[in-house]
Amino acid sequence: MGVRFAFTGGREGWGRLLLTAVGVGLGVALLLLTAAIPNVLEKRDERAAARMLFTYTDREVSKGDNTLLAADATTTYREESVGGALLQPEGSRAPVPVGVDKLPGAGEMVVSPALKELLGSDEGKLLRDRLRYRVVGTIADTGLIGPAELLFYAGGEGLVLDPENSIVVRIDKFGSEDDGSSDSPLDPVLLLMVLVVFVVLLTPVAIFIAAAVRFGGERRDRRLAALRLIGSDSRMTRRIATGEALAGAVLGLCFGAGFFLIGRQLAADIELFEISVFPDYLNPSLGLAALVAVAVPAAAVLVTMLALRGVVIEPLGVVRTARPARRRLWWRLLLPLGGLAMLYPMIGNGRDNGEFNEYLVTGGVLLLLIGVTALLPWAVEVVVARLGSGSVSWQLAIRRLQLSSGTAARMVNGIAVAVAGAIALQMLFTGAEGEYTEYTKNDLTRAQMQFTVPEDVPLASAVGKFTETKGVRQVIAYSEGYVGERRKDSQLFSSVTVGDCASLREVATLPSCRDGDVFAIKGAADDDATAKLVELGRPLYLDPSDSGLPRSTEAAWTLPKDLKQAQPRMDPTGIERGGFLITPSALPAHAAPAVTGQLYLKLDESVPDVRDLVRNTAARIDPLVEPSLWASSQRSDEYENIRVGLFVGASCVLLLIGASLLVSQLEQLRERRKLLSALVAFGTRRRTLTMSVLWQTAVPVGLGLTLAAVVGITLGTVLLKMSDIPVSVDWMSVLSMTGVGALVVMGVTLLSLPPLVRMMRPEGLRTE
Amino acid sequence: MTPAGSLLAAHDLRKAYGPTNALDGAEFSIHPGEVVAVMGPSGSGKSTLLHCLAGIVTPDSGSILYDGREMATMNDAQRSALRRSEFGFVFQFGQLVPELTCVENVALPLRLNGTGRKDAERTALSWMERLEVDDLKAKRPGEVSGGQGQRVAVARALVTNPRVLFADEPTGALDSLNGERVMELLTEAARSANAAVVLVTHEARVAAYSDREIVVRDGRSRDMERIV
Numbered sequence: 001m002g003v004r005f006a007f008t009g010g011r012e013g014w015g016r017l018l019l020t021a022v023g024v025g026l027g028v029a030l031l032l033l034t035a036a037i038p039n040v041l042e043k044r045d046e047r048a049a050a051r052m053l054f055t056y057t058d059r060e061v062s063k064g065d066n067t068l069l070a071a072d073a074t075t076t077y078r079e080e081s082v083g084g085a086l087l088q089p090e091g092s093r094a095p096v097p098v099g100v101d102k103l104p105g106a107g108e109m110v111v112s113p114a115l116k117e118l119l120g121s122d123e124g125k126l127l128r129d130r131l132r133y134r135v136v137g138t139i140a141d142t143g144l145i146g147p148a149e150l151l152f153y154a155g156g157e158g159l160v161l162d163p164e165n166s167i168v169v170r171i172d173k174f175g176s177e178d179d180g181s182s183d184s185p186l187d188p189v190l191l192l193m194v195l196v197v198f199v200v201l202l203t204p205v206a207i208f209i210a211a212a213v214r215f216g217g218e219r220r221d222r223r224l225a226a227l228r229l230i231g232s233d234s235r236m237t238r239r240i241a242t243g244e245a246l247a248g249a250v251l252g253l254c255f256g257a258g259f260f261l262i263g264r265q266l267a268a269d270i271e272l273f274e275i276s277v278f279p280d281y282l283n284p285s286l287g288l289a290a291l292v293a294v295a296v297p298a299a300a301v302l303v304t305m306l307a308l309r310g311v312v313i314e315p316l317g318v319v320r321t322a323r324p325a326r327r328r329l330w331w332r333l334l335l336p337l338g339g340l341a342m343l344y345p346m347i348g349n350g351r352d353n354g355e356f357n358e359y360l361v362t363g364g365v366l367l368l369l370i371g372v373t374a375l376l377p378w379a380v381e382v383v384v385a386r387l388g389s390g391s392v393s394w395q396l397a398i399r400r401l402q403l404s405s406g407t408a409a410r411m412v413n414g415i416a417v418a419v420a421g422a423i424a425l426q427m428l429f430t431g432a433e434g435e436y437t438e439y440t441k442n443d444l445t446r447a448q449m450q451f452t453v454p455e456d457v458p459l460a461s462a463v464g465k466f467t468e469t470k471g472v473r474q475v476i477a478y479s480e481g482y483v484g485e486r487r488k489d490s491q492l493f494s495s496v497t498v499g500d501c502a503s504l505r506e507v508a509t510l511p512s513c514r515d516g517d518v519f520a521i522k523g524a525a526d527d528d529a530t531a532k533l534v535e536l537g538r539p540l541y542l543d544p545s546d547s548g549l550p551r552s553t554e555a556a557w558t559l560p561k562d563l564k565q566a567q568p569r570m571d572p573t574g575i576e577r578g579g580f581l582i583t584p585s586a587l588p589a590h591a592a593p594a595v596t597g598q599l600y601l602k603l604d605e606s607v608p609d610v611r612d613l614v615r616n617t618a619a620r621i622d623p624l625v626e627p628s629l630w631a632s633s634q635r636s637d638e639y640e641n642i643r644v645g646l647f648v649g650a651s652c653v654l655l656l657i658g659a660s661l662l663v664s665q666l667e668q669l670r671e672r673r674k675l676l677s678a679l680v681a682f683g684t685r686r687r688t689l690t691m692s693v694l695w696q697t698a699v700p701v702g703l704g705l706t707l708a709a710v711v712g713i714t715l716g717t718v719l720l721k722m723s724d725i726p727v728s729v730d731w732m733s734v735l736s737m738t739g740v741g742a743l744v745v746m747g748v749t750l751l752s753l754p755p756l757v758r759m760m761r762p763e764g765l766r767t768e
Numbered sequence: 769m770t771p772a773g774s775l776l777a778a779h780d781l782r783k784a785y786g787p788t789n790a791l792d793g794a795e796f797s798i799h800p801g802e803v804v805a806v807m808g809p810s811g812s813g814k815s816t817l818l819h820c821l822a823g824i825v826t827p828d829s830g831s832i833l834y835d836g837r838e839m840a841t842m843n844d845a846q847r848s849a850l851r852r853s854e855f856g857f858v859f860q861f862g863q864l865v866p867e868l869t870c871v872e873n874v875a876l877p878l879r880l881n882g883t884g885r886k887d888a889e890r891t892a893l894s895w896m897e898r899l900e901v902d903d904l905k906a907k908r909p910g911e912v913s914g915g916q917g918q919r920v921a922v923a924r925a926l927v928t929n930p931r932v933l934f935a936d937e938p939t940g941a942l943d944s945l946n947g948e949r950v951m952e953l954l955t956e957a958a959r960s961a962n963a964a965v966v967l968v969t970h971e972a973r974v975a976a977y978s979d980r981e982i983v984v985r986d987g988r989s990r991d992m993e994r995i996v
Contacts, residue, residue, distance in 0.1 A: 389885055392876070392879050392880055395868070395872070395879075395885075396865065396867070396868070399865075399867040399868050399869075399872070400867040402867065403866065403867040403908070404867070675863070675865065675866075678857070678859055678863040679865070680824075680848070681819075681822065681824045681851065681857055681859075682851055682852065682855070682856070682857045682863075682877060682925075683848045683849065683850075683851035683852025683853070683855070683877065683880060684848075684852075684876075684880055685845075685848060685880070688880070
């Protein structure tokens with residue numbers, strides 16, 4: 001009968017059912033999306049593994065007509081990765097990568113559709129200058145990880161296999177010989193972050209679903225009262241209510257499946273943080289989808305039964321709610337305390353690659369967050385009971401909250417949970433970011449990019465090309481290597497830096513300097529070897545060999561008699577460099593191959609696309625050597641992306657909850673239409689009623705967000721302690737997340753004001 | 769024309785809701801201390817007449833004079849102020865604020881007029897005593913019976929010493945015994961305060977408490993005496 005009621009309630013009934021179904025549907029779609037994530041990751045891993053150039057095998061591949069030489073030519077364009085490889089077949093049966101019909105010839109390339117589009121657009125102009133190959137084909141979807149992936153395979157020319165250098169490899173097939181999955185466990189802190197992100201973003205969704213099945217609850221109660229009048233007992237009415245909720249939830253499941261399928265089709269056009277997916281990746285795992293299909297209707301029934309627990313449905317259309325029993329604190333505290341108890345044993349486990357128990361982490365975080373929903377009604381009840389009376393609007397609001405604090409708490413529960421989770425995650429991310437920034441010391445004021453000069457390129461030529469590049473302010477050039485006391489298997493190692501006086505002054509304090517000088521840096525941190533090598537007073541060897549490895553340069557070099565001393569200073573990489581400093585003419589010609597050129601580039605960041613201009617110059621020098629953007633800056637960008645992503649995700653969840661809040665708010669106002677009209681009739685100012693509605697929202701929201709901040713900071717602290725990261729509260733995150741929460745609620749209240757004003761019209765008094 | 773000495777008078781009132789003419793040239797007048805019953809079948813326009821007279825609804829045309837002032841010239845704030853200070857209301861349903869206690873409900877109009885809480889509740893309690901519901905002061909409307917609630921509503925309507933009391937089917941939801949008691953208390957209290965009472969009802973039993981009756985039919989009003 002309940003199901004029939006759900007579908008035969010006239011226009012209003014249909015509206016209520018639709019609202020519930022859309023609400024539940026949105027939640028279900030999000031849950032299905034989450035259920036599809038393991039499959040997405042698996043598919044992406046499979047595709048990536050299937051086209052690997054490195055086969056991770058000890059098997060020697062000898063040259064044949066079924067082999068090719070391949071080199072990774074991945075580059076970066078506008079801080080987005082452009083995957084690429086140079087392929088040079090050694091015979092007619094050379095393997096072809098997945099998604100490609102035919103290997104491109106020299107000077108040709110095949111590209112992914114997204115790269116083709118980019119290269120054809122104005123935005124891709126600089127990349128066209130870098131990838132100067134003729135496009136002869138498109139890589140099919142089967143060869144791509146995602147539809148927005150930027151990938152190319154270009155025909156190689158002059159690639160040579162170098163046993164000392166693995167840039168060029170010989171392969172007889174693409175793809176790793178293992179299954180592509182990594183045996184190394186996921187970094188524990190990363191695992192913790194992933195688990196917490198899931199719990200934090202999904203818990204509010206569950207709360208949203210619970211709120212959605214209660215849409216129209218008060219009208220339903222009145223209808224049930226009418227049924228009582230004609231003889232239905234309270235158990236029957238509960239069954240009918242359950243049936244009605246079940247109908248809404250099942251329709252919501254259908255809607256959710258529909259939303260998910262529509263979203264799945266749209267997924268191909270969406271790219272987030274350089275990740276795009278093909279629609280066919282988004283297949284929820286059967287078990288998880290079945291769990292959603294069972295859990296959502298079950299939750300609907302459970303929520304309805306709980307909601308009816310405090311309601312006495314009597315005949316004559318009267319639904320009297322007696323003053324509710326005083327809420328008890330003890331069992332409400334059990335939830336967050338239980339959560340803390342589950343997390344406590346894992347404190348410090350992030351240290352030294354320890355492990356986290358996934359179930360304990362999920363359970364602990366879940367209990368802490370659910371604890372917010374248990375504690376909030378108690379907190380609202382206790383606080384509003386102590387609030388004194390003030391103006392009429394305040395009195396109306398507080399009295400209403402005192403009478404139905406549960407409704408008010410329910411309205412902000414979702415927001416509070418989302419905010420608490422987001423605060424905890426932001427703390428975790430900020431803590432992790434802080435750790436990393438401490439670890440990297442690159443001095444970004446002195447250089448922002450670094451380029452390793454290939455062996456066959458003269459250092460001066462590379463310096464010249466970068467100096468001429470627009471946006472490069474300064475090129476600090478060195479040749480770097482190592483020196484040992486023996487030709488082979490040295491025990492003492494010290495670094496060697498070759499450069500002109502100006503460049504050497506960037507890495508040490510020199511007393512005086514002219515070409516031909518050699519310096520030993522005295523007193524650099526972690527460098528005992530240099531002093532010992534000086535004391536030995538015998539020939540040293542640049543680039544000494546090691547047993548079991550191919551022979552190195554082993555260039556003999558004698559320290560000059562007039563060896564000067566230099567004092568250490570921070571070099572551009574942020575370390576105190578030790579070892580020997582050699583001006584160019586002091587390095588014997590035979591020792592030149594023993595050192596590798598390194599360029600540190602200081603950029604004028606105001607020049608548009610300066611990093612890509614540098615990368616283009618590098619590609620002209622050698623397409624297989626990409627200059628690196630200094631780590632601290634790059635890392636910080638990644639963290640910023642994650643933080644922005646979390647902020648966006650949390651804001652979306654908050655908006656979703658805001659939508660349900662608006663529906664509940666409007667429903668409550670509609671229930672009070674007659675009363676509002678009566679109050680206006682006997683002269684109540686509209687401002688008084690509006691302020692009363694605002695207070696009714698502001699008080700529970702204030703309490704909810706305070707509780708959310710306390711729980712969020714507690715959870716964040718525990719997570720940081722678990723990860724062994726020093727605890728610090730990121731107040732900006734706390735403020736921004738609570739601010740967003742407050743904004744959503746205020747927005748909802750503002751949106752509900754026009755209907756409120758309409759409902760205050762005297763027409764509400766009319767009965768005919 | 770306005771009858772001499774009338775406190776509230778309406779002339780040629782017209783009001784339409786869409787295609788339905790709720791009032792079609794209705795006339796009305798009431799003197800201080802007088803109880804006038806407005807009778808008529810459901811949908812005849814009697815509630816609309818009450819809403820127009822009380823300044824809740826603006827008529828499409830016609831004039832309403834209250835104490836010599838034309839209500840059509842008043843803006844919404846002025847009409848609200850008038851309802852707060854000079855008028856009192858009793859409706860059939862939904863007038864008590866469920867979350868306020870009975871004494872807070874009765875004190876509400878005083879508080880809206882700016883009276884302090886304690887003073888307002890003291891005055892409210894004295895009216896509750898007159899209407900024999902002072903023992904309900906700490907209860908909420910959901911915890912009292914229909915008749916008790918209606919008496920609380922009458923106390924609230926009279927607490928500001930209004931010059932006109934508008935009662936729209938005040939006993940519509942009550943049994944006859946409770947209805948009669950409410951009417952006795954209402955008319956007694958109004959007369960002792962010299963308040964005029966506009967009593968909308970379709971029950972002759974309730975109308976019997978009035979000094980005069982008018983009938984509204986198809987949006988037009990007629991004095992009962994003329995058709996008898």
